[in-house]
Amino acid sequence: MEVFPRIVPAGDSAILVELGSEIDPSINDRVYELANSIEQANIDAVIELVPTYRSILVSYDPLVAGYSEVFDLLGSLLDSSSASEEKSGFEAKIIELPVVYGGVDGPDIDNVAEAAGMSRQEVIDIHSGVDYRVYMIGFAPGFPYLGGLDERIATPRLKTPRVSVPAGSVGIAESQTGVYPNASPGGWQLIGRTAVKLFDVEKSSPSLITPGSKVRFVPVQAHE
Helix, strand or coil, rough: CCCCCEECCCCCCCCEEEEEEECHHHHHHHHHHHHHHHHCCCCEEEEEEECCCCCCEECCCCCCCCCCHHHHHHHHHHHHHHHHCCCCCCCCCEEEEEEEECCCHHHHHHHHHHHCCHHHHHHHHCCCCCEEEEEEEEECCEEEECCCCCCCEEEEECCCCEECCCCCEEEECCCCEEEECCEEEEEEEEEEECEEEEEECCCCEEEEEEEEEEEEEEECCCCC
C-alpha cells in the first residue's frame, strides 16, 4: 500500500513530492498550497516548480544545495503544512474567456449534444455554467487541463485526431475540457473557440492561464 505524502528523487537535480495517487480537488489544493509555501520560503537552490494533478516536481541547483538538504527542507514544509489547520494563502484567480460555441468554431458540438441526448443550447449552458479548476498545464505550451466538467456532457475523444486544430479552440475529452493555445494536432471534441491569446512568448509570463487558477467560459455571439 502506497503512503502519501512521499518525497522521491527525480534525476540528479530534481525531487518529486507526491501528495496522492488520483485526480482529486483536495489533493490538487494541497499541491498548490505546497507550491505557494515553497515559493514563500525563498529557497536559494530551487530553480523551478512544476505542479501536476497530484504532485509537484521541484528542480534545484545541486551546486547550491545537495539532495539531502533540499529533501529536508521540503519535508519540513510538508510537516508544517500538515500540522497547520489553515491553508498557506493560495487563492485561485478566475480567468474569463469569451467563447463562440458551435458552427465553424465548434464543429463537434452536435456530437456532444447527441451523445448527451440534449440540445446544443443545453450543452452550451452546462459547459459555461462551471468555473473549471486548472489542474495542470501540459501537452503543449499553455494548454490547460481543466477539471470539473459536468458528467452529462463528458464525451470520448475523436477516433481520428485532426491534423490541425485552430488556436483558441475549446474542446472536451472524456471528463475534462481544455483550450488549444496554438494551432496543433488534436483529438478533442471541439465545441467552440475563444479569440483570447492564451500563450505569448513575447511576454514575461507567456501563459495567460496558470496552474491552480480557474477558467470561466462566457458565451458570446461573435469574436470581438
